[in-house]
Amino acid sequence: MTVxxxxxxxxxxxxxxHDIENYLSAALDRGGDYADLFxxxxxxxxxxxxxxxxxxxxxxxxxxxGVRVLSGEKxxxxxxxxxxxxxxxxxxxxxxxxxSSSTSxxxxxxxxxxxxxxxxxxxxxxxxELKIGDKIALLQQADVxxxxxDQKIRQxxxxxxxxxxxxLLASSDGRLVCDVQPLVRMNVLCVAxxxxxxxxxxxxAGGRRTLxxxxxxxxxxxxxxxxxxQAVLLLDARPAPAGPMEVVLGPGWPGILLHEAIGHxxxxxxxxxxxxxxxxxxxxxVASELCTVIDDGTIPFRRGSLNVDDEGTPTHKTVLIExxxxxxxxxxxxxxxxxxxxxxxxxxxxxxxxxxxxxxxxTFMMAGTSSPDEVIRSVKKGLYATHFGGGQVDIxxxxxxxxxxxxxxxxxxxxxxPVKGASLIGDGPTVLKKVTMVANNLQLDQGVGIxxxxxxxxxxxxGLPTIKIDEITVGGTQK
Amino acid sequence: MTGTLxxxxxHVVDRxxxxxxxxxxxxxxxxxxxxxxxxxxNVEKLKEAVSKNLRLRVFLGNRTAASQTSDLSADRVDRxxxxxxxMARLTSEDESGGLPDPTAFSGEVPDLQLSDSTWDExxxxxxxxxxxxxxxxxxxxxxxxxxxxGGFFQFERSRTVLANTVGxxxxxxxxxxxxxxxxxxESGGAMQQDHxxxxxxxxxxxxxxxxxxxxxxxRVLRRLGARRVKTCQVPVVFDPMASRTLLKHVFDAxxxxxxxxxxxxxxxxxxxxxxxxxxxxxxxxxxVGGLGSSPFDDEGVATQFTPIIExxxxxxxxxxxxxxxxLATRPTGNGNRTASGGIRVGPTNFYLEPGNDxxxxxxxxxxxxxxxxxxxxxxxxxxxxxxxxxxxxxxIEDGKFVYPVHEVTIAxxxxxxxxxxxxxxxxxxxxxxxxxPTLKIRNMTLSGE
Numbered sequence: 001m002t003v004x005x006x007x008x009x010x011x012x013x014x015x016x017x018h019d020i021e022n023y024l025s026a027a028l029d030r031g032g033d034y035a036d037l038f039x040x041x042x043x044x045x046x047x048x049x050x051x052x053x054x055x056x057x058x059x060x061x062x063x064x065x066g067v068r069v070l071s072g073e074k075x076x077x078x079x080x081x082x083x084x085x086x087x088x089x090x091x092x093x094x095x096x097x098x099x100s101s102s103t104s105x106x107x108x109x110x111x112x113x114x115x116x117x118x119x120x121x122x123x124x125x126x127x128x129e130l131k132i133g134d135k136i137a138l139l140q141q142a143d144v145x146x147x148x149x150d151q152k153i154r155q156x157x158x159x160x161x162x163x164x165x166x167x168l169l170a171s172s173d174g175r176l177v178c179d180v181q182p183l184v185r186m187n188v189l190c191v192a193x194x195x196x197x198x199x200x201x202x203x204x205a206g207g208r209r210t211l212x213x214x215x216x217x218x219x220x221x222x223x224x225x226x227x228x229x230q231a232v233l234l235l236d237a238r239p240a241p242a243g244p245m246e247v248v249l250g251p252g253w254p255g256i257l258l259h260e261a262i263g264h265x266x267x268x269x270x271x272x273x274x275x276x277x278x279x280x281x282x283x284x285x286v287a288s289e290l291c292t293v294i295d296d297g298t299i300p301f302r303r304g305s306l307n308v309d310d311e312g313t314p315t316h317k318t319v320l321i322e323x324x325x326x327x328x329x330x331x332x333x334x335x336x337x338x339x340x341x342x343x344x345x346x347x348x349x350x351x352x353x354x355x356x357x358x359x360x361x362x363t364f365m366m367a368g369t370s371s372p373d374e375v376i377r378s379v380k381k382g383l384y385a386t387h388f389g390g391g392q393v394d395i396x397x398x399x400x401x402x403x404x405x406x407x408x409x410x411x412x413x414x415x416x417x418p419v420k421g422a423s424l425i426g427d428g429p430t431v432l433k434k435v436t437m438v439a440n441n442l443q444l445d446q447g448v449g450i451x452x453x454x455x456x457x458x459x460x461x462x463g464l465p466t467i468k469i470d471e472i473t474v475g476g477t478q479k
Numbered sequence: 480m481t482g483t484l485x486x487x488x489x490h491v492v493d494r495x496x497x498x499x500x501x502x503x504x505x506x507x508x509x510x511x512x513x514x515x516x517x518x519x520x521n522v523e524k525l526k527e528a529v530s531k532n533l534r535l536r537v538f539l540g541n542r543t544a545a546s547q548t549s550d551l552s553a554d555r556v557d558r559x560x561x562x563x564x565x566m567a568r569l570t571s572e573d574e575s576g577g578l579p580d581p582t583a584f585s586g587e588v589p590d591l592q593l594s595d596s597t598w599d600e601x602x603x604x605x606x607x608x609x610x611x612x613x614x615x616x617x618x619x620x621x622x623x624x625x626x627x628x629g630g631f632f633q634f635e636r637s638r639t640v641l642a643n644t645v646g647x648x649x650x651x652x653x654x655x656x657x658x659x660x661x662x663x664x665e666s667g668g669a670m671q672q673d674h675x676x677x678x679x680x681x682x683x684x685x686x687x688x689x690x691x692x693x694x695x696x697x698r699v700l701r702r703l704g705a706r707r708v709k710t711c712q713v714p715v716v717f718d719p720m721a722s723r724t725l726l727k728h729v730f731d732a733x734x735x736x737x738x739x740x741x742x743x744x745x746x747x748x749x750x751x752x753x754x755x756x757x758x759x760x761x762x763x764x765x766x767v768g769g770l771g772s773s774p775f776d777d778e779g780v781a782t783q784f785t786p787i788i789e790x791x792x793x794x795x796x797x798x799x800x801x802x803x804x805x806l807a808t809r810p811t812g813n814g815n816r817t818a819s820g821g822i823r824v825g826p827t828n829f830y831l832e833p834g835n836d837x838x839x840x841x842x843x844x845x846x847x848x849x850x851x852x853x854x855x856x857x858x859x860x861x862x863x864x865x866x867x868x869x870x871x872x873x874x875i876e877d878g879k880f881v882y883p884v885h886e887v888t889i890a891x892x893x894x895x896x897x898x899x900x901x902x903x904x905x906x907x908x909x910x911x912x913x914x915x916p917t918l919k920i921r922n923m924t925l926s927g928e
Contacts, residue, residue, distance in 0.1 A: 001893060038733065044819070046819055049537070050740075053571035053572075053573050054569070054570045054571040054574060055543075055570065055613065056543050056544060056568075056570060056819060056821055057544045057545075057566040057569060057573065058544065058545045058546060058547070058819035058820055059546045059547075059559065059563065059566065059819075059822070060546065060548070060818065060819050061546075061547070061548040061549065061550050061555070061559065062546040062547075062548075062549050062550075063548075063549055063550040063555075064549055065528075068752045071522060073518075073521065074521070074522055074523060074524070074525075075523065075524045075525070076524075076525050076526075077524065077525065077527075078526065078527050079528045079530070080528065080530075081530050081531060081549040081550065081551070082551075082552075083604075091528070094527050097516075097525065097536065098522070099526050113893070124762065127654065132569050134568065137570065142529065155740060155741065157740075158581055160844075163738070183684075189743060191740070191741065191862065193741075198742075198862050198863065200742065200862045203814040205498075233606075240867070240890075242710050242888075242890065242924050242925075243710040243926055243927075243928075244927075248728035273518070273626070273628070273629065274626055275628055275663055275670075276624060277670065290670060353528065355524065355526070355667070369893040371785060389857050389858070390856070390857035391856065391857070392855040392856050393855070393870070394672065394853075394855060394856065394871070396663055396670045396671060396672035397669070397670065397671055397672070397702075397705070397871070399855070399869065399871070399885055399886050399887060400855075401855045401856030401858070401869035401888070402856065402858050403856055403867070403869065405859040420863075420865055421865060421890050422858065422862060422867045422888075422890065423856045423858035423867040423868055425869045425870055425886055425887065425888050425926075426885055426886070463673050463882075473707075473886065473887070473888065473926055473927060473928075474926060475858065475867040475868070475869070475887075475889070475890050476867065476868075476887025476890055476926065477890045477891065478924075479710070
């Protein structure tokens with residue numbers, strides 16, 4: 001069944017469905033197996049408040065179309081920022097060159113699916129339409145709250161960014177899929193100073209919503225107070241310990257552990273090419289029975305969620321690890337076809353100028369049954385890490401690092417002194433085998449994650465309940 | 480929008496002025512890119528495009544806003560100029576705002592030879608062949624190399640034009656080619672990856688694919704059989720690919736953006752000893768053919784040679800027009816245009832001057848210690864200098880490599896690490912805008928078993 005497609009590209013850029021069908025034919029003119037066109041209009045705004053001044057406001061417009069042709073394991077790709085006929089056809093012909101047979105593309109008929117499987121971020125006002133004054137007001141609230149938290153707070157930088165992303169995907173198998181994806185984010189950075197000792201603290205929040213996301217626990221004042229609290233706390237932090245020890249991870253953002261330790265290693269492209277430390281481990285035990293890990297792109301309003309991925313596939317809830325056993329991989333179209341597996345809606349790209357590759361959406365561990373207090377009480381001597389910066393993984397050796405920005409010593413079952421940030425290093429395929437307690441307090445992060453792979457940045461989410469890892473190496477300086 | 484990059488840039492700043500801007504500058508860039516990935520001998524990905532981009536900054540007195548667009552249709556560009564001026568009305572008066580002082584625009588700039596037209600003689604077939612040969616050379620080097628992430632060739636030609644409302648109009652063209660391969664080696668059921676690459680503005684300076692492949696193979700093979708070591712305090716030697724990351728941290732700490740915000744461990748230390756007496760660090764925009772070289776920066780300021788650390792003494796920070804005013808000094812030609820159109824301080828060619836010791840001689844002085852091949856993670860705090868990162872490397876015993884090491888971290892404070900640079904190699908090579916030779920650091924905490 002065909003329904004009229006409402007897309008900015010058809011309404012405002014003079015494209016017709018008939019034109020798009022012709023471009024797809026041209027893309028397959030050298031005999032490719034499959035072609036798609038990815039039209040994208042991404043509008044971003046940002047505002048930065050610092051030294052109590054609105055220092056700048058920015059607007060960015062990224063418009064373009066990427067043409068992809070698949071032929072066996074090969075991908076031909078070209079893109080154009082000019083949406084006129086001549087330029088798109090040139091891109092289609094360039095991408096077509098990856099294939100080399102004389103069969104022609106034939107006639108392609110496009111139709112739109114009757115309804116979207118998901119409607120995860122239905123909002124009344126798109127970020128691109130928001131009033132700048134309303135955004136400035138949020139930043140000013142954060143600034144005042146941070147400065148009044150403590151006299152030791154010397155600097156506050158509050159920033160706001162939003163994105164409105166229109167996509168239209170047309171494929172040679174006849175699909176015409178569009179989506180409009182809102183995204184907002186706010187960050188507060190504070191620097192505290194005491195007798196020449198300077199420390200910083202950060203907090204942020206966001207989601208695929210409008211400014212209403214910044215309320216209650218994510219109110220700008222709450223974010224600011226949290227950033228200020230971290231900065232002031234670190235003024236009294238001791239150097240972090242060095243060596244292997246018991247580590248308790250707090251709920252929420254520490255889920256970056258899952259993202260680095262196992263998530264990347266389970267992206268299908270690495271496993272199809274057998275370059276991942278997880279290659280060939282499906283069906284095997286890679287974690288303790290307490291661990292069930294999910295990637296779910298279908299949670300309403302979350303930063304990592306999408307109605308459809310950047311290949312037009314509806315997103316899924318994919319079980320990666322169930323009770324410790326590895327269940328499957330995160331797939332895009334190319335890998336799923338070559339591996340004979342179902343697509344999971346994880347084919348994502350930074351923009352029209354990049355090919356889609358398997359990426360995570362929102363990756364988290366299911367809650368267990370322990371209480372968070374019980375987990376802490378069980379540790380004789382260890383580290384309790386509650387806030388993290390970034391992480392990185394070597395997917396081939398499986399070694400990963402993630403860096404705590406707030407951590408405490410645990411001594412005889414009690415949280416005692418704060419310690420300075422330190423990196424934690426471990427081995428992806430074995431670290432979850434050392435998870436001996438999982439608490440009942442699963443939290444998703446506040447909506448600020450950015451993941452980088454092969455030079456492409458995409459927004460993601462993570463989540464974790466409080467967990468205990470029996471041994472992981474803490475990279476501090478103190479014996 | 481039709482017209483040359485220069486015509487568009489001039490039109491944009493004129494329109495901004497007519498809309499009420501007191502000053503504006505526009506950077507137009509056109510990039511021609513070609514990318515091929517070959518894996519196990521077969522072409523995996525071919526990508527080609529020509530793209531254009533406008534980045535605009537406007538001032539209304541001391542208020543400012545910025546914008547960026549890849550849509551250069553006349554109508555869209557004009558609308559964006561108007562919207563940018565409107566946004567600027569809503570920002571704050573900032574006494575340090577504005578275009579650079581007009582005297583900063585002039586300057587004698589040598590011919591930096593950033594472009595090589597002979598890349599055009601290398602057609603797509605040749606480019607694919609280079610990638611294929613680099614990967615093949617790695618496979619041929621040893622049967623323990625069982626897999627590959629691929630062989631890669633990339634080429635980029637960019638044309639940059641900058642125009643502003645006080646009469647500056649300038650432009651330049653630059654080319655760069657990149658050839659790499661990333662083999663995977665396997666033994667005892669464990670895999671390791673590494674890569675090697677060559678990058679240059681000149682076609683005849685590209686290393687041969689065979690050299691690239693063999694070097695990549697050597698690098699990955701020496702990681703096989705990696706193990707952990709016990710937590711200890713040891714001297715640490717950084718391979719140039721690792722030491723250049725240390726220089727990146729030094730850059731972050733001397734950037735005017737970090738200094739005026741007091742978010743650097745090097746705040747208020749001009750004239751102080753901040754590193755070992757043999758350490759000299761410079762930012763040199765005038766290296767002929769340098770990957771970070773340019774005749775003027777992204778706000779039109781003439782680029783220069785800036786001494787950063789001389790014989791251990793901190794001499795200068797790096798500044799844009801804005802951070803220069805904040806710090807009551809002149810811009811150093813380090814204004815980089817961000818993706819959203821504003822200006823941030825960036826490095827040109829930022830490097831630690833090479834010393835006299837060969838890398839072998841440096842390793843030879845280590846009784847027991849770690850040689851760093853690769854660092855992962857983000858455990859560096861520019862505000863405090865605290866440093867903690869994951870390492871893959873080689874263990875040194877009595878001056879010789881004895882076995883590879885992984886799943887350990889090294890930690891210290893950058894302030895102390897700079898003071899503890901005990902030996903400096905003679906082996907600098909420029910594989911990007913930031914570079915350093917082999918470095919030996921007297922003592923760091925290694926955290927392992």
